[in-house]
Amino acid sequence: MTAALSVGLxxxxxxxxxxxxxVxxxxxxxxxEPTKPGADGIVASAARVYDALRVAIGQPxxxxxxxxxxxLVDVERGAVKHAVNLGVDGDWLxxxxxxxxxLGVPVALENDVNAATLGAAALSHEGGHASDLVYxxxxxxxxxxxxxxGRLRRGAHGAAGEIGxxxxxxxxxxxxxxxRGCLETIASGSALAAAWPAGDVPPAQALFAAARSGDPTAIAARDRFSAGVASAIRVLSLAVDPESIVLGGGVAQLGEPLRLAVAQALLEQAASSPFLASLDLAGRLRVVPSDYPVAAVGAAFLGR
Ligand SMILES: [Zn+2]
Known part of the structure; x- marks a missing residue:
């Protein structure tokens, strides 16, 4: 392979x-490709994708x-556990x-949020990588x-960033x-699904649409969610003062309406505090573009 190419899954x-x-x-x-669950299924799915990439590029x-x-990923051992939705539980895989x-190539394994963080760092800094960023x-x-x-912070026990x-x-x-009362119970996709059950439509889309049309219950639910996301950002920012704050994950498919709602909540939290206002957290906020494969891009950078 040309040394300049890198591959991420x-x-x-x-x-x-x-x-x-x-490069x-x-x-x-x-x-x-669809992921088949369990150890054998994951390896087979990854191999199918990898082989298709080889064919698409036309070179090894x-x-x-x-x-x-x-x-939970142990980067040193290259092992994963508690990936319950993938059928990986119990012992380290x-x-x-x-x-x-x-596949016959060296592999670097990382938790998907950490991989996405590296992708967001590349996205946030044209021509280079953001050196201080919260994803x-x-x-x-x-x-x-x-x-x-400029370095990924995993923490002494892999728990850095467990803000939820x-x-x-x-x-x-x-x-x-x-x-009781964790941020994740207020500011997450599952919290939105509980607050605004929507059948086949993603709850975040349904809730934001209902709020936009003026439904007072939806407005209250959206504002509670946005305030929760803003609280997470405030805690993270006061702890590490990042250059930029990037929103990703399934709910970030909302795009600009999500950024606006969270920016508004940040401004409201800063309204009574000249100190907080001076930090301009709303001005540091970005959203991953909805079609951008941020975790796979970050995974590709792991190999560099
Ligand atoms: Zn919790």
Missing amino acids: DIGATKTLGLVLD DGAILAEVR LDGVLGVGIPG PLRDLLAAR LSIGTGLAAGLVLD HVPVDPQGVVCQCGQ
């Missing part, structure tokens, strides 16, 4: 997305393959070595990735982590 619960980047980070080829891809996957053996993934849950001084489990409401519902 984003293994999700429903699909595995793979791509090849050129400037432009996407040369992109392939997606023999550099390091970067892979992002949900769940040595996915890095399984993929390397199957807030609003999917089924709520979690953040951190790039500090900061309790903010003592009267709130019990979270799946066992605490």
Whole structure:
């Protein structure tokens, strides 16, 4: 393979997305396939995507393959556990070595939010990478990735950025982590689904549409959600003061309406505080473009 090319895979619960980047980070080829669950299914799905990329590029891809996957990832051991939606639970799965053996290339394995954080860092800085950035993934849950001084911050126990489990409401519902009133119970896709059940339509889309049409219940639910996201941003920003804050994850498919709602909530939280207002958190806010495969792009950068 030309040393300049890099390959990344984003293994999700429903699909595995793979791509090849050129030296400037432009996407040369992109392939997606349904993910089959379980260890054998994940490896087979990844191999199908990887082979299709090889065909699309028309040359061997023999550099390091970067892979992002949900769940708890031990980067040193190249192993994953608690990827429950992928049928990986119980013991550590040595996915890095399984993929390397199957595909015949070295593999770097990373948690998908961390991979997406690297992708967001590349996106946020034309011609280079943002050196201080918080990526807030609003999917089924709520979690953040951190790039500090140009390096991914995983934490001493891999728990850096687990902002979704900061309790903010003592009267709130019990979270799946066992605490009460966590940010994730207010500001996540599952919280939106509970607040605004919408059948086949994504709850975030349905809720924001209803709020836009003036439904007072929807406006209240949207504002509570937005205030929760803003609280997560405030905690993260006061802890590490990032250059930029990027919203991603399934709920960020909302795009600009999400950025506006969260920016408004940040402005309201800063209204009584000249200190908070001076930090201009709303002005640092970005949203990942809805068609941009941020986690697969970040996975490709893992191999560089
Ligand atoms: Zn929690």
